[in-house]
Amino acid sequence: MIELKGLRKQFGDAVVLDGIDLTIQKGEIVVVIGPSGTGKSTLLRCLNFLEQPTAGEITVGDLHVDVNRARKADILQLRRQTAFVFQNYALFANKTALQNIAERLLVVDGWPKARAYERARDILRRIGLEDKADAYPASLSGGQQQRIGIGRAMAAGAEVILFDEPTSSLDPEWVDEVLALMKQLAAERQTMLLVTHEMSFARDVADRVIFIDEGRIVEQGPPSEIFYHPRDPRTRDFLQKIL
Numbered sequence: 001m002i003e004l005k006g007l008r009k010q011f012g013d014a015v016v017l018d019g020i021d022l023t024i025q026k027g028e029i030v031v032v033i034g035p036s037g038t039g040k041s042t043l044l045r046c047l048n049f050l051e052q053p054t055a056g057e058i059t060v061g062d063l064h065v066d067v068n069r070a071r072k073a074d075i076l077q078l079r080r081q082t083a084f085v086f087q088n089y090a091l092f093a094n095k096t097a098l099q100n101i102a103e104r105l106l107v108v109d110g111w112p113k114a115r116a117y118e119r120a121r122d123i124l125r126r127i128g129l130e131d132k133a134d135a136y137p138a139s140l141s142g143g144q145q146q147r148i149g150i151g152r153a154m155a156a157g158a159e160v161i162l163f164d165e166p167t168s169s170l171d172p173e174w175v176d177e178v179l180a181l182m183k184q185l186a187a188e189r190q191t192m193l194l195v196t197h198e199m200s201f202a203r204d205v206a207d208r209v210i211f212i213d214e215g216r217i218v219e220q221g222p223p224s225e226i227f228y229h230p231r232d233p234r235t236r237d238f239l240q241k242i243l
C-alpha cells in the first residue's frame, strides 16, 4: 500500500538517497535506523514532498506518482495521505492544543470548521489531553506537546504516519508517555514508518527494522533478526555503538 521505487535525492552533487526501494503493507510498523547524516529524515521528507525528490516513484494507497511528473494536485493528495510527526513537535505557538489539531484538518484536508473541531476534541480525548484543549504549547510539558503533535497526525486518518525521531528532543521524564501513545497506535495497526533511536521500542513494536547507511537500505528484517543476527558488518558496527 506504500511503495517507493528507485527513490533518489540529491542536494547539489551530494547523493543523499541512492535508490530506495521499499514496500510497506497496511498496518505495518516499520522502524528505520542508521548512522546520523545517512538520509533517514530525507527519506521521510521526500515521501510527502517536504523535500522534492530527484527521481523515483511513490505509491501511497490509490495514488501513484513519478516524482518528476507530480502535479500540484498529486502532491496535495500525497500530503493528505501522509502525516508527519516532527522531532521538535512543530506546533503553532499562537494556537491552542485544540486549534493545533484542527489546523491540518482545515488547511490540508479541507474539512468544514464544525467537523474539524469535533474531530479535534475526539482526538484530545484519545490522547488523554481533553483538559488541555485551550492550553497554548508554551504552557505544556514536552511530552504533552509531542502527544499533540501525534494527535495532529492521527486526526486526518492518513494512510501512514511518518515519525522522525519523535522522542529525541524530550527530557527523559516525558519519553515514556509518548512511546505509550505510539504503542497504542501500533496496537490499533495504524501504518507507521518511524525513525527512532529507541531500540527497545523497536524491538517490542516493529514488524520490520530497516538499516540505512549512506542513502541505501543495507539490510532489513524482523527486529529479532536485525538486532540479534545482523548479517552486514555495517549493521553490526552501528548496533554495537548504540546498544
Ligand code: ADP
Binding pocket: 011, 016, 034, 035, 036, 037, 038, 039, 040, 041, 042, 043
Ligand atoms: P539523518 O536523518 O539520517 O541524520 P538527513 O536525511 O537529515 O540524515 O541528512 C542526510 C544528508 O543530507 C546530510 O549530509 C545532510 O547534511 C544533507 N541534507 C539534509 N537536508 C539538506 C538540505 N536541505 N540541503 C543540503 N543538504 C541537506
Ligand code: MG
Binding pocket: 040, 041, 042, 164
Ligand atoms: Mg534525521
